Amino acid sequence: MRSCAIVALGILVSAQRTSGQTVLADAPRLEFGVQGGHVPLYSGDGSVSDVHTRMLSARLGRRLPISSRYVIEAYAAHAPQDRDPYNRAPSFTTAGVAARLALAKVTSRSLEPFVTMGAGWLHVQAEKEISCSFEDGCLNEGGPSFRDGSSPAMLIGAGLMIPLARAVAIRADGRAHAPIGMKDGGSSSSLRLELAVGLTFRH
Numbered sequence: 001m002r003s004c005a006i007v008a009l010g011i012l013v014s015a016q017r018t019s020g021q022t023v024l025a026d027a028p029r030l031e032f033g034v035q036g037g038h039v040p041l042y043s044g045d046g047s048v049s050d051v052h053t054r055m056l057s058a059r060l061g062r063r064l065p066i067s068s069r070y071v072i073e074a075y076a077a078h079a080p081q082d083r084d085p086y087n088r089a090p091s092f093t094t095a096g097v098a099a100r101l102a103l104a105k106v107t108s109r110s111l112e113p114f115v116t117m118g119a120g121w122l123h124v125q126a127e128k129e130i131s132c133s134f135e136d137g138c139l140n141e142g143g144p145s146f147r148d149g150s151s152p153a154m155l156i157g158a159g160l161m162i163p164l165a166r167a168v169a170i171r172a173d174g175r176a177h178a179p180i181g182m183k184d185g186g187s188s189s190s191l192r193l194e195l196a197v198g199l200t201f202r203h
Helices: 002-023
Strands: 030-042 051-063 070-079 091-102 112-125 149-165 168-179 192-202
Touching: 030 070, 030 168, 051 091, 051 192, 070 112, 091 149, 112 168
Parallel strands: none
Antiparallel strands: 030 051, 030 192, 051 070, 070 091, 091 112, 112 149, 149 168, 168 192
16 A cells, blocks of 8 residues: 555656646746846926936746746846936835746747736935925925835836747836835835846746
């Protein structure tokens, strides 16, 4: 009886491995990608120009053996402070984990439209803290009022993976970083949109 159970267990494990290999037969299992992103911070008005920043991000992904459509990603991104007097922008640093779902079966040669959702941590560091009030004879002309702060953040997005070769693809994303519970953050606590493009190396 015990030997039968051992044999059955061996057959089950072998079947699961074979199934996983079949599912991922022509789909890349591991990924590493780098992207450059554009993050608008303020749309400007009559007296203050628009403000934006650039974010560099990296992602490490693992495709799940249950289906070629599911990938788990660890991500990290950073935008340095911009001290340009006409485009003063704080630094942004974020990191976390996301799930990526392809909208169709994936192979190493196929287009991969996808959606992503994840959670992580967002840190904002402004160049300096500015206090401006009408009583002090100081007028805030509508520019962004960023403050230092950190908080959990949700990540949602959608994009497209375009294969250049079996091991290399172009990845383009639209993402939204949503701080959760950042208090008295001024513009720092607002939803941040990011448009990003870069290369992904796949194995």
